[in-house]
Amino acid sequence: MNKPLRRIAIFCGLLILALLIRDNYLQYLKADQLATEKDNRRVSIERYANPRGDIIVDGNPITGSVVSKSGDFKYKRTYKDGAMWSPVTGYSSQAFGASQLESIEDGILTGNDDRLFFRNTLDMITGKPKLGGNVVTTLNAAAQKAAFSGLKAQGGKGAVVALEPSTGKILALASYPSYDPSSFAGNSTGTDSKNWNKLQKKNDPSDPMLNRALRETYPPGSTFKLVTAAAALENGLYKSADEATDSPQPYTLPDTTRELKNEGSIQCKNVPLREALRISCNTVFGHIGAQLGKDKMLAEAEKFGFNAEQFTPVRSSASVFPKEMDRPQTALSSIGQFDTAATPLQMAMVASAVADDGKLMKPYMVDELQSSNLDPVEKTQPQEMSRPLSPANAQVLQSMMETVVKQGTGTKAQIPGVTVGGKTGTAQHGVANSANPYAWFVSYAKLPDGSSPVAVAVVIEDESANRDDISGGGLAAPIAKNVMEAVIQSKK
Amino acid sequence: MSSTTNSPTHHTSTIGAIGAPSRRNTELALLVFAVAIPVFAYANVGLAINNSVPAGLLSYGLGLGLLAGVAHLAVRKFAPYADPLLLPLATLLNGLGLVVIWRLDQSKLLQSLPHFAAAAPRQLLYSALGIGMFAAVLIFLKDHRVLQRYTYISMFSALVLLILPLVPGLGANIYGAKIWINIPGLGSLQPGEFAKIVLAIFFAGYLMVKRDALALASRRFMGLYLPRGRDLGPILVVWAISILILVFETDLGTSLLFFGMFVIMLYVATERTSWIVFGLLMSAVGAVGVASFEPHVKSRVASWLDPMKEFTLSRQGVAGHSEQLQQALWAFGSGGTLGTGLGQGHSDLIRFAANSDFILATFGEELGLAGIMAILLIYGLIVERGVRTALAARDPFGKLLAVGLSGAFALQVFVVAGGVMGLIPLTGMTMPFVAYGGSSVLANWALIGILIRISDTARRPAPAPATNPDAEMTQVVRPS
Numbered sequence: 017m018n019k020p021l022r023r024i025a026i027f028c029g030l031l032i033l034a035l036l037i038r039d040n041y042l043q044y045l046k047a048d049q050l051a052t053e054k055d056n057r058r059v060s061i062e063r064y065a066n067p068r069g070d071i072i073v074d075g076n077p078i079t080g081s082v083v084s085k086s087g088d089f090k091y092k093r094t095y096k097d098g099a100m101w102s103p104v105t106g107y108s109s110q111a112f113g114a115s116q117l118e119s120i121e122d123g124i125l126t127g128n129d130d131r132l133f134f135r136n137t138l139d140m141i142t143g144k145p146k147l148g149g150n151v152v153t154t155l156n157a158a159a160q161k162a163a164f165s166g167l168k169a170q171g172g173k174g175a176v177v178a179l180e181p182s183t184g185k186i187l188a189l190a191s192y193p194s195y196d197p198s199s200f201a202g203n204s205t206g207t208d209s210k211n212w213n214k215l216q217k218k219n220d221p222s223d224p225m226l227n228r229a230l231r232e233t234y235p236p237g238s239t240f241k242l243v244t245a246a247a248a249l250e251n252g253l254y255k256s257a258d259e260a261t262d263s264p265q266p267y268t269l270p271d272t273t274r275e276l277k278n279e280g281s282i283q284c285k286n287v288p289l290r291e292a293l294r295i296s297c298n299t300v301f302g303h304i305g306a307q308l309g310k311d312k313m314l315a316e317a318e319k320f321g322f323n324a325e326q327f328t329p330v331r332s333s334a335s336v337f338p339k340e341m342d343r344p345q346t347a348l349s350s351i352g353q354f355d356t357a358a359t360p361l362q363m364a365m366v367a368s369a370v371a372d373d374g375k376l377m378k379p380y381m382v383d384e385l386q387s388s389n390l391d392p393v394e395k396t397q398p399q400e401m402s403r404p405l406s407p408a409n410a411q412v413l414q415s416m417m418e419t420v421v422k423q424g425t426g427t428k429a430q431i432p433g434v435t436v437g438g439k440t441g442t443a444q445h446g447v448a449n450s451a452n453p454y455a456w457f458v459s460y461a462k463l464p465d466g467s468s469p470v471a472v473a474v475v476i477e478d479e480s481a482n483r484d485d486i487s488g489g490g491l492a493a494p495i496a497k498n499v500m501e502a503v504i505q506s507k508k
Numbered sequence: 509m510s511s512t513t514n515s516p517t518h519h520t521s522t523i524g525a526i527g528a529p530s531r532r533n534t535e536l537a538l539l540v541f542a543v544a545i546p547v548f549a550y551a552n553v554g555l556a557i558n559n560s561v562p563a564g565l566l567s568y569g570l571g572l573g574l575l576a577g578v579a580h581l582a583v584r585k586f587a588p589y590a591d592p593l594l595l596p597l598a599t600l601l602n603g604l605g606l607v608v609i610w611r612l613d614q615s616k617l618l619q620s621l622p623h624f625a626a627a628a629p630r631q632l633l634y635s636a637l638g639i640g641m642f643a644a645v646l647i648f649l650k651d652h653r654v655l656q657r658y659t660y661i662s663m664f665s666a667l668v669l670l671i672l673p674l675v676p677g678l679g680a681n682i683y684g685a686k687i688w689i690n691i692p693g694l695g696s697l698q699p700g701e702f703a704k705i706v707l708a709i710f711f712a713g714y715l716m717v718k719r720d721a722l723a724l725a726s727r728r729f730m731g732l733y734l735p736r737g738r739d740l741g742p743i744l745v746v747w748a749i750s751i752l753i754l755v756f757e758t759d760l761g762t763s764l765l766f767f768g769m770f771v772i773m774l775y776v777a778t779e780r781t782s783w784i785v786f787g788l789l790m791s792a793v794g795a796v797g798v799a800s801f802e803p804h805v806k807s808r809v810a811s812w813l814d815p816m817k818e819f820t821l822s823r824q825g826v827a828g829h830s831e832q833l834q835q836a837l838w839a840f841g842s843g844g845t846l847g848t849g850l851g852q853g854h855s856d857l858i859r860f861a862a863n864s865d866f867i868l869a870t871f872g873e874e875l876g877l878a879g880i881m882a883i884l885l886i887y888g889l890i891v892e893r894g895v896r897t898a899l900a901a902r903d904p905f906g907k908l909l910a911v912g913l914s915g916a917f918a919l920q921v922f923v924v925a926g927g928v929m930g931l932i933p934l935t936g937m938t939m940p941f942v943a944y945g946g947s948s949v950l951a952n953w954a955l956i957g958i959l960i961r962i963s964d965t966a967r968r969p970a971p972a973p974a975t976n977p978d979a980e981m982t983q984v985v986r987p988s
Contacts, residue, residue: 017908042837044844047845048841050838
């Protein structure tokens, strides 16, 4: 019986060999794939095993980490003034993942980024725990506070974006109503899930989790006249702010019998550009749009950043200047109506380009990425995006905008000792303009030395206010003024 | 000339050539390692989880040492020529199993599950009982050939053991497999584990008697020896019983184990390859047939083919699906080559049965590919020492019993480890010695005890041929 016994010995050996081969397949060949599959909870456990790096504003962290009391995820994210900063930070939740900066810079914040590999290896050898790096933002705490408290005092939905025109740094990025990402940072089904569900749009019609500064597009209304004025100057339709324009009143939209009206009883026939911007003549700018035509208007709008998403690196929605239009639609689009729509970031970019003598800088909010020991990993360099205006034409537009603040619709944005240029807007929307209009104000401040530290765009929708009371000058301009003042104060 | 003076010592050492060294001291030295390794592993787990050496380290070390010592003394006294590797290998596996079961007891996740109870103290008790069983086998089974007398009683007992889980009120359906019985006051028992040994005794006894009929009375057809119809009877009966186990107890593993063991023993007894071919064909037909209509077996196969889908369905709350296999695969993958280190993995995510059927996944995650290969090789060594014992055995019953038990052991390791690693569909059996479970520990210690008994008989020096005073007077008696 020994011959079959030897064969059985070989057979048993083959069984063990099959197991060994399978194990090598699982634990060697497929190991990395299995270990990093997203449903493998170890990935999440590992992710929350160490305190996350911080997001930093003006040298102070606006985030933190605490040890959570229950569950297998060790560290939980905390936020300081979460509601104020959430449009910047986004959220990082054990249960609901991450968004915006928390998501985009996740590699740095968790310490898993390849650029931190050397540091991590050193820490591993010296027995230190793996720590996340920091994300240093360009934001200005005082400006953000002014923006958020202004929106909060106003009480309606709205957003504020402030930029530094010379670099494109985002100084303020506020949205209201907002949410505190701390409230659902953990993964308890009791509190965290309840808070998360409460914030969802279907449960809260005011949609607090929408980042209105970047992700909502509003009809820009009269503030779009800045783009139309820039197109008129750039295309040589008019050379200066003070020459009389060819502007009929009453003005019938081309190819139609419909009359384009001005607000109230203002006198707009053949007024120069400066006056047309000061009193916000629809007829003048509508006519300019129709004269220049769709293509020239589109080209100018796209130079300002329309029809493209911006990556700050948090993505903003693309603002819209329609590509397919007939002549009357082009006229309407040129005064910020029809399908024209802009994010608050977009209108801040318009003001910023004008203030920076026609140069548009790419907006960004991450100044520097640091390793856990504060060594720089990556520093963002300001980048020119486009030149929508020549310096001469930019200065013409600046003087027009300054007139608006000195003696036009934007007087509430005046700051003593500082030159302020701005433009108000009251955008109508809804079917037959039935909904409440949006109040816009875009502006920039210029110091006596000629430098411009800040450009800002404010938009407010106030459902409770009387329709006639809403105007960019009344509601939005004071907030813009406070934000600009905060930036100027912090520069001193 | 000195060489020639030495040579007579070689020639006269004929008695020494018969009597192999007993190797008891080798066994003792190996046992020291088999106890020391789990003790270090235990300290390692404590340091990793609580940053301190576990308080029970001394008593655990002493306990395991004591058990190993008792087993060793029993072997030294009652089976002095036994194979020196079997006991240390089994002790090492048992000790490591205890450590990992204790490690899983520390998991907060498992502690939060309903019906959680610390398993390590009970497993320690089972191990003590197991060693007691081992010693009892050595003490009371002086000669394994005695078992031959109980061939048909064994058959009857095996059938009873297999049917017990189906008896209403006694059997328990735990997560789909009906392989348990509840004994009030004692807890649950897996009679299949014991049936494995009893069946091996029956097969060995039966085949020893029938081997010639099965081997010789056959026709040759296409290079295969076809058995006569009536000789097909026994294999058909065993096959039918296996299929019945599969259908009624929905346990693919046990079914495969018994049928495989029978085919192995039949092949060894008859030396006919045709039996292997028949066996493979029949098990393929049976397995495919049952898997295509029995829902529990069917779902096990589906889960094996696409564990990720099973995981998703389970997460969606669809009844009858389990994420365990996918969790086990992730545990293996996350362990990688060297593992996370004892106490530092997350195999508790497997939740139910993490310390029994799926315990290998914890080894995989925390000791890595290296650890699993070592564990598998230890199992391989036990099996090969068992087959070696069969080779050395002088009586056919001993040979058959030893190869049956070793083959069953190898099949069980393959079926369980292959199931947990996704090589074959998952079945409800436990890794011998390392998995939590009283029946398994007791039965496997008994199995090692029988192997040690057979190997002792096989390696025992033949009694010195006594000079027969009547030798010269022996005469050939011729019929007149």
